[in-house]
Amino acid sequence: MPQSRRYLFISLVALLVIGLAWFSLRDTTPVVPEAIKHGYSEALAAARGGQPGAARVLYQQLKRPDLSPKRRVWLHAELPNYPSSVALKLADADLQNESPEVRIAAIRSISALVPNGQRSLLLGPLLDDSEQNVRLAAINALLGLSPDELGLYFGPLEQAIDAWELVLKSEPQSAENQYQLARLHLHNAELKEAQQALDNTLRLAPDNLPALVLQIEVLDKQGQNDAARQLLARQLQAQPNSAYLQHALGLWLLHHDQSEFALLGLSKAVELEPDNRDYRYDLATTLRGEQELEAAQIQLQEIVQRHPNDRKARVLLINYWKESGQLQNVQILTAQLEQMNPDDPSLQQGL
Numbered sequence: 001m002p003q004s005r006r007y008l009f010i011s012l013v014a015l016l017v018i019g020l021a022w023f024s025l026r027d028t029t030p031v032v033p034e035a036i037k038h039g040y041s042e043a044l045a046a047a048r049g050g051q052p053g054a055a056r057v058l059y060q061q062l063k064r065p066d067l068s069p070k071r072r073v074w075l076h077a078e079l080p081n082y083p084s085s086v087a088l089k090l091a092d093a094d095l096q097n098e099s100p101e102v103r104i105a106a107i108r109s110i111s112a113l114v115p116n117g118q119r120s121l122l123l124g125p126l127l128d129d130s131e132q133n134v135r136l137a138a139i140n141a142l143l144g145l146s147p148d149e150l151g152l153y154f155g156p157l158e159q160a161i162d163a164w165e166l167v168l169k170s171e172p173q174s175a176e177n178q179y180q181l182a183r184l185h186l187h188n189a190e191l192k193e194a195q196q197a198l199d200n201t202l203r204l205a206p207d208n209l210p211a212l213v214l215q216i217e218v219l220d221k222q223g224q225n226d227a228a229r230q231l232l233a234r235q236l237q238a239q240p241n242s243a244y245l246q247h248a249l250g251l252w253l254l255h256h257d258q259s260e261f262a263l264l265g266l267s268k269a270v271e272l273e274p275d276n277r278d279y280r281y282d283l284a285t286t287l288r289g290e291q292e293l294e295a296a297q298i299q300l301q302e303i304v305q306r307h308p309n310d311r312k313a314r315v316l317l318i319n320y321w322k323e324s325g326q327l328q329n330v331q332i333l334t335a336q337l338e339q340m341n342p343d344d345p346s347l348q349q350g351l
Helices: 003-028 040-049 054-062 069-081 085-094 100-113 116-128 132-142 147-170 175-187 191-204 209-221 225-238 243-255 259-272 277-289 293-306 311-323 327-340
Strands: none
Touching: 040 054, 040 069, 054 069, 054 085, 069 085, 069 100, 085 100, 100 116, 100 132, 116 132, 116 147, 132 147, 147 175, 175 191, 175 209, 191 209, 209 225, 209 243, 225 243, 243 259, 243 277, 259 277, 277 293, 277 311, 293 311, 311 327
16 A cells, blocks of 8 residues: 555544544533423522422532533522532532632532531632632632631631732722722721721712621721711611611611610611511511510511522521421421422431
């Protein structure tokens, strides 16, 4: 065989081998059944509506290798209401997803699914992520943990905070970066620096309510309780119909052992924003602390009615009904929870 023909033959064989290998690899890609492919919208609606079988279809969708990043992010927003070993495995897997948006969504899921002490082991490696936004999400998720809870990641978190602080200080001042800088200073117990950053935030954005509430916390930590109270009172006088500020007032009074008065602020916040489940949940737990169990149950019932997928409120309501001996209600709500997610840890622990 002439040499040129021999080379041609070898090239054709090589191309054939490469082609077969490509088809072989292609065939190893998991095939997604058509029913699951077309079931995304139904699964999302089931999860949001707390419908029977919601956890199963939610997990099915998150297991799909062909799902777009945007859709994965939406599913992760629902995942914390359906905790289980499977949910944790799915969230952990998405910490390695190629999409930064999905990794950030998985960080949020882990933060809601995992107790503080275990969270650092899962999220700590993300402090070295290649994307800055992912690193910042990991920092935010770990900021509130104690040195013992952080364990091996105490040092890496401090290094990541220092690096982020340098970035924030090097940028032109904005309300957003000054607020983030204040949070970092507060984490490091640098109260005067936190106060200065918050002053800058409110100078640039006077209506930034989260910064205002954080400023009240910083004043409290510096022992300036009267200044904190006066600041909150001035803001409430200027914006009496702000549910955010009424809620902040309730929490501030609760922190200062004035729970009876705290109920007024928390109740007002719920009245102004009746669909805000966080406000209503805080009102319910405060009512329970004041031995007003029936009133607390009513608030939790309202949350579950408005947001059937709210696991936290549902589980707490079951416990409150147990306290008052309303076993029929306990059985109904527990059965609903089991239909939604039979692997819920609270059920496994004999709720």
